[in-house]
Amino acid sequence: xxxxxxxxxxxxxxxxxxxxxxxxxxxxxxxxxxxxxxxxxxxxxxxxxxxxxxxxxxxxxxxxxxxxxxxxxxxxxxxxxxxxxxxxxxxxxxxxxxxxxxxxxxxxxxxxxxxxxxxxxxxxxxxxxxxxxxxxxxxxxxxxxxxxxxxxxxxxxxxxxxxxxxxxxxxxxxxxxxxxxxxxxxxxxxxxxxxxxxxxxxxxxxxxxxxxxxxxxxxxxxxxxxxxxxxxxxxxxxxxxxxxxxxxxxxxxxxxxxxxxxxxxxxxxxxxxxxxxxxxxxxxxxxxxxxxxxxxxxxxxxxxxxxxxxxxxxxxxxxxxxxxxxxxxxxxxxxxxxxxxxxxxxxxxxxxxxxxxxxxxxxxxxxxxxxxxxxxxxxxxxxxxxxxxxxxxxxxxxxxxxxxxxxxxxxxxxxxxxxxxxxxxxxxxxxxxxxxxxxxxxxxxxxxxxxxxxxxxxxxxxxxxxxxxxxxxxxxxxxxxxxxxxxxxxxxxxxxxxxxxxxxxxxxxxxxxxxxxxxxxxxxxxxxxxxxxxxxxxxxxxxxxxxxxxxxxxxxxxxxxxxxxxxxxxxxxxxxxxxxxxxxxxxxxxxxxxxxxxxxxxxxxxxxxxxxxxxxxxxxxxxxxxxxxxxxxxxxxxxxxxxxxxxxxxxxxxxxxxxxxxxxxxxxxxxxxxxxxxxxxxxxxxxxxxxxxxxxxxxxxxxxxxxxxxxxxxxxxxxxxxxxxxxxxxxxxxxxxxxxxxxxxxxxxxxxxxxxxxx
Numbered sequence: 001x002x003x004x005x006x007x008x009x010x011x012x013x014x015x016x017x018x019x020x021x022x023x024x025x026x027x028x029x030x031x032x033x034x035x036x037x038x039x040x041x042x043x044x045x046x047x048x049x050x051x052x053x054x055x056x057x058x059x060x061x062x063x064x065x066x067x068x069x070x071x072x073x074x075x076x077x078x079x080x081x082x083x084x085x086x087x088x089x090x091x092x093x094x095x096x097x098x099x100x101x102x103x104x105x106x107x108x109x110x111x112x113x114x115x116x117x118x119x120x121x122x123x124x125x126x127x128x129x130x131x132x133x134x135x136x137x138x139x140x141x142x143x144x145x146x147x148x149x150x151x152x153x154x155x156x157x158x159x160x161x162x163x164x165x166x167x168x169x170x171x172x173x174x175x176x177x178x179x180x181x182x183x184x185x186x187x188x189x190x191x192x193x194x195x196x197x198x199x200x201x202x203x204x205x206x207x208x209x210x211x212x213x214x215x216x217x218x219x220x221x222x223x224x225x226x227x228x229x230x231x232x233x234x235x236x237x238x239x240x241x242x243x244x245x246x247x248x249x250x251x252x253x254x255x256x257x258x259x260x261x262x263x264x265x266x267x268x269x270x271x272x273x274x275x276x277x278x279x280x281x282x283x284x285x286x287x288x289x290x291x292x293x294x295x296x297x298x299x300x301x302x303x304x305x306x307x308x309x310x311x312x313x314x315x316x317x318x319x320x321x322x323x324x325x326x327x328x329x330x331x332x333x334x335x336x337x338x339x340x341x342x343x344x345x346x347x348x349x350x351x352x353x354x355x356x357x358x359x360x361x362x363x364x365x366x367x368x369x370x371x372x373x374x375x376x377x378x379x380x381x382x383x384x385x386x387x388x389x390x391x392x393x394x395x396x397x398x399x400x401x402x403x404x405x406x407x408x409x410x411x412x413x414x415x416x417x418x419x420x421x422x423x424x425x426x427x428x429x430x431x432x433x434x435x436x437x438x439x440x441x442x443x444x445x446x447x448x449x450x451x452x453x454x455x456x457x458x459x460x461x462x463x464x465x466x467x468x469x470x471x472x473x474x475x476x477x478x479x480x481x482x483x484x485x486x487x488x489x490x491x492x493x494x495x496x497x498x499x500x501x502x503x504x505x506x507x508x509x510x511x512x513x514x515x516x517x518x519x520x521x522x523x524x525x526x527x528x529x530x531x532x533x534x535x536x537x538x539x540x541x542x543x544x545x546x547x548x549x550x551x552x553x554x555x556x557x558x559x560x561x562x563x564x565x566x567x568x569x570x571x572x573x574x575x576x577x578x579x580x581x582x583x584x585x586x587x588x589x590x591x592x593x594x595x596x597x598x599x600x601x602x603x604x605x606x607x608x609x610x611x612x613x614x615x616x617x618x619x620x621x622x623x624x625x626x627x628x629x630x631x632x633x634x635x636x637x638x639x640x641x642x643x644x645x646x647x648x649x650x651x652x653x654x655x656x657x658x659x660x661x662x663x664x665x666x667x668x669x670x671x672x673x674x675x676x677x678x679x680x681x682x683x684x685x686x687x688x689x690x691x692x693x694x695x696x697x698x699x700x701x702x703x704x705x706x707x708x709x710x711x712x713x714x715x716x717x718x719x720x721x722x723x724x725x726x727x728x729x730x731x732x733x734x735x736x737x738x739x740x741x742x743x744x745x746x747x748x749x750x751x752x753x754x755x756x757x758x759x
Contacts, residue, residue, distance in 0.1 A: 002092060004103075005031045005103055006032070007023055007033070007103065007104065007107070009107045011041065011279075012041075013035065013109060015044075015276040015277030015303035016034055016109040016277075019304065019306055022303070024073045032074065032075045033101065036077065036078065038132060040316060041065070041077065042063070043077065045132075048131075048132075049136070052136050052168060054168065055140060060134065060194070062133065081097060083110070086106070091103050093106065096105070105272050106272065107273075107275070108249070108268075111244075111277055112242035112243060112245055112294060116527050119211060119212055122238075124220040126234065128142065139235075139237065139511060142234075147174070147234060149170050149233055149234065149236070150173060150175065150237070151659060152237070153177075153240040154178070154181045158239035160327060163328045174198065174204065175223070176206070177208070178208065184323075184338075186341070190369060195207075211225060212226050215230075223236060240276070241425060244258065244259035246279060252450075253269075253271040259278075259292045260280055261282050261290075262283075263332070266282060266305060267725050272310075280302060282302070286386055291337070295323050297322040298319070301318060311557060315612065316566065316568075317435065318566065319386075320335055321336065324687055332372075333686055335367060335370070335381065336571070343361075345395070345398040354373060356381070362390075363391055364389065364391070368385070373693040376696045378695065379404050380408060380697055381405060382692075387441065389454055406698050407617065410698050413618050413620045414442070414453075414621050414623070415604055417447075417449050418447020418598075421446070421719060422626075423448030423449065424729035426709045428729065428734035428737065430734045430756075431467075431468070431737075441547065443547070443549070446599045447579045449623075451470075451532065453550065454570070454575045455535050455542055456546060458536035458544065460544055470535050474502050474721065475723040476722050477723055500527070500721045502530075502531050503531060503721070504523040504524060506524075507525065521583055529572050532576075538570060541569075547565055547613070549613075552598050555594040577590060579597055581597040582596050596683060606622065615700060616697050617698040620702045621705060621740075668751055703744045705733070705736050707729075707733070707736065
């Protein structure tokens with residue numbers, strides 16, 4: 001009988017290993033099997049054409065983890081085993097020598113295999129490919145006795161191999177089919193620079209040419225080119241590209257294209273089966289196109305995200321791709337996509353080894369090349385690409401090395417809590433923000449905050465007007481009462497007993513569909529559906545410049561789930577789900593899952609924003625609907641109200657000690673790097689991990705707008721939908737937002753910086 005594993009991971013590269021790491025780090029308690037076709041423990045392939053080929057790194061240093069790491073985390077590794085078939089419907093993996101395995105969740109991270117040269121003589125001895133440790137060891141040994149080598153292929157791998165062989169004292173001829181070296185960079189000036197640089201260091205370049213035959217008796221002795229040239233050689237290294245390793249999936253029931261087709265969550269067409277790394281053809285929501293990326297940084301990030309989604313986290317992959325490359329003593333990063341760019345702007349000097357090139361499309365940065373530039377600048381550029389920042393106003397300053405890019409991509413975030421009728425306070429806040437020319441890039445809402453958030457995202461730039469009309473529509477006209485206290489009490493009970501005709505209705509006023517003791521809620525949300533669709537065109541939310549995050553809680557699993565307009569087709573049901581507060585309202589069912597109001601778990605989704613949108617370069621406005629400080633309750637009604645305020649109040653805390661530890665760690669890293677050899681230190685400073693973990697960028701600032709409540713406000717104001725109360729709350733939100741904006745040092749600094757940028 002096939003052995004069963006909760007999680008089966010096919011592939012021992014960075015995607016598979018990072019997935020295994022993340023599964024355990026995120027609390028997965030099930031069994032994990034990592035299947036690798038190579039006979040060694042998982043290792044870092046990125047070092048093979050560089051340090052390892054040069055003999056500067058022993059084999060053990062290549063290993064990602066030692067054996068104890070996997071043993072201590074109960075991660076089973078099965079090296080030297082190849083998957084030969086997958087039966088997705090039956091959840092079965094067949095292998096060449098270890099039997100079959102059943103799985104609950106499967107990750108396919110089998111990477112790629114080299115494209116073989118298919119010309120006469122291509123099977124001669126002395127023809128090498130570089131993919132595994134064994135390949136690198138064989139090439140290193142062969143190079144010891146070689147005097148001339150031909151490298152076929154002038155991409156990233158071909159250049160790295162050529163540079164290493166040149167350092168070993170071998171004469172290298174590099175042949176590239178395209179007219180320009182490194183055509184992926186889509187920049188003639190960069191191709192020319194690298195061509196000169198290689199030639200100056202003894203690498204003989206032949207572009208716009210291909211190998212048409214290899215000559216030799218039993219071993220390769222020469223390469224015949226299309227141009228007619230003949231290049232004598234002792235070895236040939238072929239680096240003409242790779243192809244996804246998907247042959248074993250031919251009858252699996254999994255959709256294939258250029259790799260394995262996955263959605264933005266890295267899930268394949270087969271539920272519960274995911275793919276990551278070089279083999280995954282994913283929908284890139286940054287560029288809104290399908291892509292397949294061959295780089296270790298992408299593989300690590302996708303492995304982590306796939307693992308989280310195997311645990312039902314539903315996180316969309318929205319990373320900007322990095323390509324990090326070492327050639328001789330040069331290190332550089334290439335970010336993003338050059339497809340259809342129409343402009344390029346450079347800063348710095350290639351000859352000084354400090355150079356950046358920005359690729360633009362309609363004044364939006366889509367890609368960048370960075371060599372020797374500060375890490376903070378590269379990270380700022382990544383954020384500009386990710387956030388689709390239009391740089392028209394600063395276009396002429398991009399070339400100025402003294403013009404700091406940090407902060408250019410700062411996003412404005414609006415956090416909206418749930419709180420029933422208190423949501424009218426948020427309506428006033430938005431009016432004040434718009435008057436101050438503050439428009440959110442991201443709005444995250446819970447419960448009534450999700451309703452307001454949907455209207456903001458659905459009416460970008462003019463949300464205040466739509467919100468005001470929405471709240472006027474749902475407010476309730478209540479009968480006259482002789483005193484203000486009586487008026488408040490009557491309005492509260494009127495809302496409770498009769499509901500809001502255009503928002504929610506009590507079940508006891510509706511035609512009976514079940515006996516009362518079988519009810520699962522007191523009110524019906526039907527009118528709210530019609531009202532929301534009046535103010536929000538849900539079919540266009542994905543295209544809105546305002547990103548909407550809506551949180552809910554799964555009734556059956558108790559897990560928070562977030563719907564993201566950048567990745568999901570948010571409908572009116574998703575908004576109703578976020579407002580389905582038990583036991584007032586029934587759960588909302590979406591694709592056979594049942595959801596309640598997420599406020600019962602977390603009423604302020606700041607942590608959801610940082611998880612999905614990053615935690616740097618954010619300008620956050622948090623609207624607190626429930627007072628954090630109040631006098632001691634004096635009666636049972638006030639006790640119940642205070643309990644509600646505490647349960648639903650904002651709980652954002654600044655962990656000072658955590659920040660201190662991070663600061664100490666960063667200083668330690670810089671001290672260590674200052675003691676490295678200059679070349680090694682420079683190379684590490686260009687690495688994606690260093691840039692993303694160590695770079696300084698614009699800090700995140702938080703401005704809080706608090707509903708302090710009216711003097712003598714009765715308990716349960718959140719249930720009072722009377723027109724006077726709604727109007728009072730809108731005015732209170734407007735005035736409190738005005739006061740918060742004027743009194744915020746962060747806002748004053750932002751206004752000053754914005755003016756400096758415009759000048």
